[in-house]
Amino acid sequence: MAVTFAPNDLNLLSINAVLPPQHITNAALFEALENLCGRTAKRKAAIIARRLGVEERHLVRDLTSSLSGCTPSSIEMSGEALTQALIQANVSVSDLGYLLSHTCTPHTQVPPNASWVADQLNIEAPYLELRQACTGFANALQIASAFSLSDSRPLAIIGCETGSVYFDINKGFISTSQLVNYMQMGDGCAAAIVQQASQSSQRISDIYMGQIGHDKPSGFYLDGGSDKVGTGEMARFHHNTEEVKRNGEKLFELGLQAILSRGYQLDDFDYILPHQANGYIDSMIAKKLGVPIHRVINDSKVLGNLGSAAIWVSLARLVNSGRLKKGDKVVVLGAEATKYLYGGFVYTH
Numbered sequence: 329m330a331v332t333f334a335p336n337d338l339n340l341l342s343i344n345a346v347l348p349p350q351h352i353t354n355a356a357l358f359e360a361l362e363n364l365c366g367r368t369a370k371r372k373a374a375i376i377a378r379r380l381g382v383e384e385r386h387l388v389r390d391l392t393s394s395l396s397g398c399t400p401s402s403i404e405m406s407g408e409a410l411t412q413a414l415i416q417a418n419v420s421v422s423d424l425g426y427l428l429s430h431t432c433t434p435h436t437q438v439p440p441n442a443s444w445v446a447d448q449l450n451i452e453a454p455y456l457e458l459r460q461a462c463t464g465f466a467n468a469l470q471i472a473s474a475f476s477l478s479d480s481r482p483l484a485i486i487g488c489e490t491g492s493v494y495f496d497i498n499k500g501f502i503s504t505s506q507l508v509n510y511m512q513m514g515d516g517c518a519a520a521i522v523q524q525a526s527q528s529s530q531r532i533s534d535i536y537m538g539q540i541g542h543d544k545p546s547g548f549y550l551d552g553g554s555d556k557v558g559t560g561e562m563a564r565f566h567h568n569t570e571e572v573k574r575n576g577e578k579l580f581e582l583g584l585q586a587i588l589s590r591g592y593q594l595d596d597f598d599y600i601l602p603h604q605a606n607g608y609i610d611s612m613i614a615k616k617l618g619v620p621i622h623r624v625i626n627d628s629k630v631l632g633n634l635g636s637a638a639i640w641v642s643l644a645r646l647v648n649s650g651r652l653k654k655g656d657k658v659v660v661l662g663a664e665a666t667k668y669l670y671g672g673f674v675y676t677h
Contacts, residue, residue, distance in 0.1 A: 331586045334473035334535035337525035340675065341482060342416035345518040345644035346409040347386040347631070348400060354383055357510065360391035364497045372504070377511045381607025385514030385632035389492040394501075395562075402435045402488045402517065403444040409519035410445060410484055417482065417521040425481030427455040428471060430464025430636050432550055432666075433491045441488060451484075461548065462603050462664035464636040466671025469522070469535045476524035487637040488517035494550070494565055505567045512606065514632025518640035529654060534674045536586045540578065541667030547572040548665040572665045576605070579663035579670040580613070587659055587674065594619065597674075598656040599646065603663045604628035604638040625658075643675065652677040 354377050362370040389396035406429070414421065429442040436444075440457030456471065458464050468485045475483060491513050495506060502510075525531055545568060552563025580602055588594070600623055602613050610626035613619075627642045634641055639662055646652065660672035 331536050331538040331582075332470070334470045336473045336477050338469065338473060338476060338522040338532040338535075339525050339527060340530045340532055340647070341419065341521040341523055342413045343518060343520040343640065343644040343647055344409050344412040344416060345516065345641040346405045346412075347516045347641075348388045348405070350387050352385055352387050352391070354511070356391060360497060361510075364394055365499050365502060369499070369502055369507070373507050373511055376504075376507050380508070380512050382512055382628055382632045383607060384630045386516060387492040388490045388515045389495075391497070394497045396493055398490045398493055402431065402433065402441055402490045403448060405517035406441060406445045406486045406488045406519065407448040409488075409517045410449060410486055413484070413519040413521050419482050419521055421449050421451045423482055424451060424453040424484055425479045426453055426472075426475055426483045427451055427486070428458070428468045428483060429455070429486040429488070430458035430460050430468050431488050432459060432461045432636055433489050433494065434459070441486070445486065460664070461635050461666050462638060463537070463662045463669045463671040465639045466535065466537050466662050466673070469532065469673060470537055472522050473535055476522075480524045482521050482523045484519060484521055485640075486517065486519045487640045489635040489637045490515050491565065491635060494563060496562055496564070501564070505569070506564070508567050508569060509565050512633050514634050516631060516634045516637045516641050518637055518644045520640060520644075529677060531676045532673050533676065534587060534590050536583070536673070537669070537671040538582060538586065539667065539669040540575070540582065541669065544575060544668055545571050546666055547575060547668065575668050576663060576665060577616075579668060580616075580661050583661040583663065583670045583672050584617075584659070586670075587672070592659075592674070596657055597623070597659040598652075599623055599625055599658045600661065601625045601639065601642055601646070601658055602661045604631065604642055605633055605663070647677070
């Protein structure tokens, strides 16, 4: 259970989130299920929804048909998010030293999303994409930190997910696991501009990464790779809820232990930003840590679980909300159920 800390702090020059314009309530999801799959599916989804606590989300898919494309696409959202982040940071595309992106629902398997975004915005800098879910942000920061040791130019990081199109709304596809995905997940994107740290404010520090997945069954995975493509079936996400329940809480505990090992006390943090897994995450974390619930960020109630984009979107909403005062500290506790990774950082406003 060794933890890796990044070698160098970063400054967050800007961060911006983009959500699909289509705002979907649980009622709309229930209606789509009833129309395409019948009342039994709707009743099962309603039970799952109460357990998850997610009430709303934004989706790129059309709910009137069983299968759908993305509107807007991940490239359109990524381009918009990055454009706004560059404007906020007063950074031009020619200033960028590298473009990093992470997603588990790519526009194309290859070339990666980063290449399409580079085309769209005329970015000539090299790019790299992580095919990773909920802790993609932490590994991207590890890489950005290492790059910044030898290159002080700004770097762009994009996290984007459009997973709703992987759900086929028909009786032959749905199962309890798929209904959990249907009621839990949302779509969205965020982009951040970071640079080698030179000031104490807007600072990303204590960037950590660890994993406890050795010999554990995956809690969440997407098939459709070379081991499955021969079946000819649509790629789908699989959700092992029992394994996630067994291992998920431990990831948050280990993340907090990693941060506290750096000399912090829990009271040093004005806000706690955990991975946005469900609509009850604020009450769960607050009870576990004995802190007031208002100190725990919970966007999943209204956005769902945004996977690889979740931490960036929530941080963007917090940073741009005006709630933070200079010197406020936010501890980020990321957790990923694919093979039980944990990662995060401390943000000082």
